[in-house]
Amino acid sequence: MTGSDAAAAHGAAAHGAAARGTDASAPVTLDSKLQNVLGGRTATALAKAFGVATVGDLLSHYPRRYARRGELTALSQLPVDENVTIVAEVLEVRERSMKARRGSILEVKISDGKGILTLTFFNQAWRSRELSPGVRGIFAGKVSDYRGNLQLAHPDYQLFDAESDAAPLDATAARRWAEAPIPIYPATGTVASWQVQKSIEILLDSLAAVPDPLPDDLREERGLLAHSAALEKIHRPQSDTDWDAARDTLRFTEAFVLQCALVQQHTVLRERRTTPRVPVPGGFLERFDAALSFRLTADQDTVGAEIARDIAQTAPMNRLVQGEVGSGKTVVALRAMLAVADSGGQAALLAPTEVLAGQHLRSIVATLGPDLAPDLMPVLLTGQLPVADRRRALLRMVSGQARIVIGTHALLGESVSFFDLGLVVVDEQHRFGVDQREALRLKGAIPPHVLVLTATPIPRTIAMTVFGDLDVSTIAMLPAGRAGIESFVVPLADKPTWALRVWDRLAEELALGRQAFVVCPAIAPKQPEEGETIEGATIDGGARPAGATPADAAAPTSVETLLEELKRKPALASARIAPLHGRMTSEQKDQTMRAFAAGEIDVLVATTVIEVGVDVANASAMVVMDADRFGVSQLHQLRGRVGRGGVPGLCLLVTTAESGSLARDRVEAVAATLDGFELAQVDLELRQEGDVLGSIQSGGRSSLRLLRVATDGDLIAEARAYAQRLIGGDPALRSVPPLQEAVRRRLDDSERASLSKG
Ligand code: ADP
Ligand code: MG
Numbered sequence: 188m189t190g191s192d193a194a195a196a197h198g199a200a201a202h203g204a205a206a207r208g209t210d211a212s213a214p215v216t217l218d219s220k221l222q223n224v225l226g227g228r229t230a231t232a233l234a235k236a237f238g239v240a241t242v243g244d245l246l247s248h249y250p251r252r253y254a255r256r257g258e259l260t261a262l263s264q265l266p267v268d269e270n271v272t273i274v275a276e277v278l279e280v281r282e283r284s285m286k287a288r289r290g291s292i293l294e295v296k297i298s299d300g301k302g303i304l305t306l307t308f309f310n311q312a313w314r315s316r317e318l319s320p321g322v323r324g325i326f327a328g329k330v331s332d333y334r335g336n337l338q339l340a341h342p343d344y345q346l347f348d349a350e351s352d353a354a355p356l357d358a359t360a361a362r363r364w365a366e367a368p369i370p371i372y373p374a375t376g377t378v379a380s381w382q383v384q385k386s387i388e389i390l391l392d393s394l395a396a397v398p399d400p401l402p403d404d405l406r407e408e409r410g411l412l413a414h415s416a417a418l419e420k421i422h423r424p425q426s427d428t429d430w431d432a433a434r435d436t437l438r439f440t441e442a443f444v445l446q447c448a449l450v451q452q453h454t455v456l457r458e459r460r461t462t463p464r465v466p467v468p469g470g471f472l473e474r475f476d477a478a479l480s481f482r483l484t485a486d487q488d489t490v491g492a493e494i495a496r497d498i499a500q501t502a503p504m505n506r507l508v509q510g511e512v513g514s515g516k517t518v519v520a521l522r523a524m525l526a527v528a529d530s531g532g533q534a535a536l537l538a539p540t541e542v543l544a545g546q547h548l549r550s551i552v553a554t555l556g557p558d559l560a561p562d563l564m565p566v567l568l569t570g571q572l573p574v575a576d577r578r579r580a581l582l583r584m585v586s587g588q589a590r591i592v593i594g595t596h597a598l599l600g601e602s603v604s605f606f607d608l609g610l611v612v613v614d615e616q617h618r619f620g621v622d623q624r625e626a627l628r629l630k631g632a633i634p635p636h637v638l639v640l641t642a643t644p645i646p647r648t649i650a651m652t653v654f655g656d657l658d659v660s661t662i663a664m665l666p667a668g669r670a671g672i673e674s675f676v677v678p679l680a681d682k683p684t685w686a687l688r689v690w691d692r693l694a695e696e697l698a699l700g701r702q703a704f705v706v707c708p709a710i711a712p713k714q715p716e717e718g719e720t721i722e723g724a725t726i727d728g729g730a731r732p733a734g735a736t737p738a739d740a741a742a743p744t745s746v747e748t749l750l751e752e753l754k755r756k757p758a759l760a761s762a763r764i765a766p767l768h769g770r771m772t773s774e775q776k777d778q779t780m781r782a783f784a785a786g787e788i789d790v791l792v793a794t795t796v797i798e799v800g801v802d803v804a805n806a807s808a809m810v811v812m813d814a815d816r817f818g819v820s821q822l823h824q825l826r827g828r829v830g831r832g833g834v835p836g837l838c839l840l841v842t843t844a845e846s847g848s849l850a851r852d853r854v855e856a857v858a859a860t861l862d863g864f865e866l867a868q869v870d871l872e873l874r875q876e877g878d879v880l881g882s883i884q885s886g887g888r889s890s891l892r893l894l895r896v897a898t899d900g901d902l903i904a905e906a907r908a909y910a911q912r913l914i915g916g917d918p919a920l921r922s923v924p925p926l927q928e929a930v931r932r933r934l935d936d937s938e939r940a941s942l943s944k945g
Contacts, residue, residue, distance in 0.1 A: 214395035217243030225386050236378040242390050246418055247892055250370035262302030267332045275299045276323045280315050305338040368424045387422050398925035411436040438893040442906035444929045450910045454918050457502045461634050464498040464609050470529035486662040487519050493660050494523045504636035510662030511863050512642045512827025520612045528590040532609025535592045539615050541569045541773035542780055548593045568594035571773040599626045613639045643820050672836035674858040679843045689839055694758040696808040697789050703808035705792045708743040708816040710768045744812040750792045767793035804832030814840035815850035819870035822857040
């Protein structure tokens, strides 16, 4: 491959490798540290670039694709605009500076004895050190026509070194080289694909035989390769068939190992013992149900029964309830809390934001009513509580007086303890990592039951892949009497004048005595620096959806700018408009939310702090600015804030994205359906895979490699079935030690730590 710096860094990689591998006292295994095999400098560079530490880590850094050097071509008949490979000798090297711009061009003339071709390199004068006249090699690249002269710009090349010079222009060897697929690795600015390739070749050359994580019968049944062979063929294929078969094997292995980890974890959790929680006759739950002003939906009933059955067991519940925004998950969770209170225990509700925790407290107190609330003494614990309030809350928790505790991350604090924590409810799971769920679980002297609520519908394959340790319940229907939401795209790229109509439409809603949200992707008007987060666009879990970058590089609409603009609009002259965003203190946010709920504010200009759970029945309209900057699921969540009462909701998705762009497609998809599951699937297909998992999982090197949740659903389901069968008969996987190892390796340290605490 091209370049000399990496070869130097690796110290004549290919040659030194085998020696280094066998010299070391211990054989090289998947667990060997990269620095012991590749040396500290290379290992550090790779660790920085890809987060890899061990041989196994780097060997699972698979090629992104395979390139082709193409057929050998004679210099005398080069086709323009095609990829060619030429065996030739360097004739002449010349460096010159560019006329119009700064920088230099290195021109290298090569010849195959019949014709002459020029290679050009921009600002890579150092290449003259290796491309000196008389040197021979193979050159590959795309032929271009520059002012009538054919050339290869920045070709890929491999020079024959002294040893293989014996047969420099051996046609067979040359052809084999030319036809072998070239692995192209995910690379960074500091570590190029071919540097990864060199390092991986060293690993493959020094690696001891890798035992197979798949049980033999399973491998045979599915016609898969041995693990060693698969690793070899995915990184050093001789043909397309090689890497294709290797991918099949490694993809299935990945699914299988992951499912074994999850199924095993589920089994381990089920084996733990906790206190069964059963409601008592005439107790809190009965009193609550008797006073409830509405009938539970059939789905609420079903899910409620599943939960009641779970928490009545000695095995801790570990259940995910997914349901549309407004489907009534909170009531279902509250009923479980009351059953726990009946049995003398406490329940904690973990909310993702202070605003939401505060709102949960108010709505739970209101739902319980003046009869029940004093008995259960719900308390709030957030990070910004005044010291005296905090002390009082902690006391009520540790004494057991408070049967219901609602809080943010502050609940995870060290000074926080409970008298008898029987149930942990995590609201809006996607904002929390596995770690936090586990940290709260540890607050109980014995493991509490765990209930996770999410309004982000999770396609089955993701549920299986990411939440494989949880049982899943679904609330699919909304309570009757919801007026619904109408959504429209406001495409400013095609219809710039509609910008004005948005505010007129908003004014009409206000004139009917209703309230509105205006959502912006940014807080302040400045263009964010690189690496800085835009609140709206990243809150979905840190990863920007693919194609979220708007076509133009215009700054995102900010709360501050728009607020001023709206205040000047004649149509909104009498409206009371206030901001809400993450840079306000929690006291300010809370005050604003209360005022909005009380009808003292007409329009909230906000960031996505309002995304989750905010519940104001009179809010009927929402305008989302730069809607293309938000993810599909996020838009759906946002929209769920309106149309919650008997008032029909209106959602205007304002975008400058061009018709036909991916960004525009996402916005159109949201406007086209209210079905959260359908949108979750769209999201899955339109986003980059890593983002999907990244937004649900707490990141790390635990993301998927070859597996694609959008397309590999069947494979994942099959792998899960195998895993269940195997673990059913052999929970510790003793019969397949390499699988045990692979499962251990699969769970990175933090993930493992939190899972095993379960
Ligand atoms: P979410 O699933 O988004 O958390 P909530 O639990 O906040 O939904 O419920 C939204 C609103 O609907 C609340 O005001 C709640 O009291 C009400 N609600 C819940 N269940 C029903 C029902 N079965 N019938 C009527 N209203 C309901
Ligand atoms: Mg909710």
